[in-house]
Amino acid sequence: MILATLGPFGDAIDFIFHQRVSQAGTVHVGGLAEMWDLTYTHLKLALAATLIATALAMPLGIWLGHIGRYQFLATSTSNVGRAIPALGLVVFFIAFLGVGFLNVCVALVLLAIPPIITNSYVGIRGVDPETVDAARGNGLTERQIALQVELPMALPTIMGGIRISLVSVIATATIAPLANVDTLGRPIISPNVYGTAGQLAACIVVAIVTFAADAAFAALQRSVTPEGLKLAERGRPAGRRLAFLSSKRSIQTS
Amino acid sequence: MQLSVVPLLIGFVVATALALLAHRYSFLGPVFLGFVSALFTVPSIAFYLILLNVTGRGYATAVVVLTAYTLVLIYRNVATGLQEVPQDMVDAAEGMGLTRRQILFRVELPMALPTIFAGLRIAASSTVGIAGFAFFAGAGGLGAEIFADPTFRGNVVAASVLMILLATVLEVVVLAAERAFTPWERAVRG
Numbered sequence: 001m002i003l004a005t006l007g008p009f010g011d012a013i014d015f016i017f018h019q020r021v022s023q024a025g026t027v028h029v030g031g032l033a034e035m036w037d038l039t040y041t042h043l044k045l046a047l048a049a050t051l052i053a054t055a056l057a058m059p060l061g062i063w064l065g066h067i068g069r070y071q072f073l074a075t076s077t078s079n080v081g082r083a084i085p086a087l088g089l090v091v092f093f094i095a096f097l098g099v100g101f102l103n104v105c106v107a108l109v110l111l112a113i114p115p116i117i118t119n120s121y122v123g124i125r126g127v128d129p130e131t132v133d134a135a136r137g138n139g140l141t142e143r144q145i146a147l148q149v150e151l152p153m154a155l156p157t158i159m160g161g162i163r164i165s166l167v168s169v170i171a172t173a174t175i176a177p178l179a180n181v182d183t184l185g186r187p188i189i190s191p192n193v194y195g196t197a198g199q200l201a202a203c204i205v206v207a208i209v210t211f212a213a214d215a216a217f218a219a220l221q222r223s224v225t226p227e228g229l230k231l232a233e234r235g236r237p238a239g240r241r242l243a244f245l246s247s248k249r250s251i252q253t254s
Numbered sequence: 255m256q257l258s259v260v261p262l263l264i265g266f267v268v269a270t271a272l273a274l275l276a277h278r279y280s281f282l283g284p285v286f287l288g289f290v291s292a293l294f295t296v297p298s299i300a301f302y303l304i305l306l307n308v309t310g311r312g313y314a315t316a317v318v319v320l321t322a323y324t325l326v327l328i329y330r331n332v333a334t335g336l337q338e339v340p341q342d343m344v345d346a347a348e349g350m351g352l353t354r355r356q357i358l359f360r361v362e363l364p365m366a367l368p369t370i371f372a373g374l375r376i377a378a379s380s381t382v383g384i385a386g387f388a389f390f391a392g393a394g395g396l397g398a399e400i401f402a403d404p405t406f407r408g409n410v411v412a413a414s415v416l417m418i419l420l421a422t423v424l425e426v427v428v429l430a431a432e433r434a435f436t437p438w439e440r441a442v443r444g
Contacts, residue, residue, distance in 0.1 A: 082379045083379045084383070085383040085396075088386065088417055091414075095410045171297030174300070175299070188299060188390075200304065204300070206299070207301075210297050210300075211295060
């Protein structure tokens with residue numbers, strides 16, 4: 001009864017929970033079972049693409065950041081990546097390689113790589129050089145420095161990059177039905193079967209899924225932040241600034 | 255084309271206003287940042303279609319969505335740019351007897367310009383990409399060409415290349431504007 005007052009939104013919410021006859025009257029659509037199926041495929045596709053992209057891009061970004069060269073490569077991938085339209089990229093793969101889970105996945109991996117490379121690079125470069133020198137002075141090998149000193153300190157930034165990728169991949173997986181992969185985009189792309197209620201319902205679910213994934217990742221990001229960094233962050237605003245000001249003052253008076 | 259430029263301009267004005275407010279009243283900062291980040295998280299296709307039921311089909315819906323996406327990119331950079339102005343400079347300006355308003359417009363904003371323009375550049379190229387989905391809101395654009403027939407390769411390639419070109423051109427325009435508005439940056443480097 002309350003749903004009726006919400007207009008198209010009430011209808012859409014009803015679609016999520018209850019099955020109904022399709023627009024053409026031939027099959028049943030909607031309901032929790034179908035929405036769950038679509039959500040499951042959607043998440044499977046998005047997570048697979050993000051994981052593969054992370055496995056490829058993170059080590060590369062860390063390595064580039066550690067040796068501190070090819071900055072051009074790390075920053076320009078993200079510039080180029082931003083300019084390439086997501087729609088164009090996915091449809092390009094479908095048009096030239098054909099439909100299927102794997103092809104969409106590859107397109108989404110390409111979409112997810114740039115933010116991860118850039119953030120890994122920037123995160124590693126942002127580690128205090130004195131800390132790295134101290135580690136080197138303590139006799140750590142380059143590999144140990146990269147993995148035991150730089151990586152933990154850069155992890156929040158790196159996770160930030162993966163988070164950006166995950167959110168944009170979930171958003172873009174909406175057009176995967178163009179490649180016959182039935183994600184939550186199916187009702188959006190085929191309103192002639194699912195009706196406008198189904199279209200709107202899928203939109204609402206996609207938005208919820210994205211927010212949930214984003215929130216989950218934010219929690220993960222916090223949990224991997226080394227305790228020391230959190231302490232430094234908390235102690236900074238008052239402490240550091242006061243110290244900075246007082247040192248300045250003493251220089252001026254002398 | 256129009257779909258990209260109009261949201262950029264509106265987004266720039268709104269985001270800068272928000273950032274200035276947050277700069278003046280610092281407790282607003284986290285609130286605004288949370289709000290614009292949340293807007294950015296909503297998937298674009300869903301955003302278009304949900305708004306469709308509120309504002310109706312067409313151009314206005316697309317502009318609202320695209321503006322919402324530019325907000326976070328521009329806001330974050332304006333806020334960071336203002337924050338990173340060295341405290342010494344503000345102190346010096348204060349010591350020279352400048353009012354708060356003068357400090358903002360003559361010291362802080364000019365110092366923050368490079369960061370602000372960087373945000374504008376990022377917003378420019380990503381807006382073009384998201385505008386590709388604007389046909390879902392019935393606003394046409396290059397995306398409609400791609401979506402009309404995904405198996406027609408010529409169309410897909412042509413529209414994609416045009417979108418990349420448009421993104422690049424917009425970035426170059428912003429870059430040129432940045433050079434024009436911050437002549438002192440060049441003087442420092444040269």
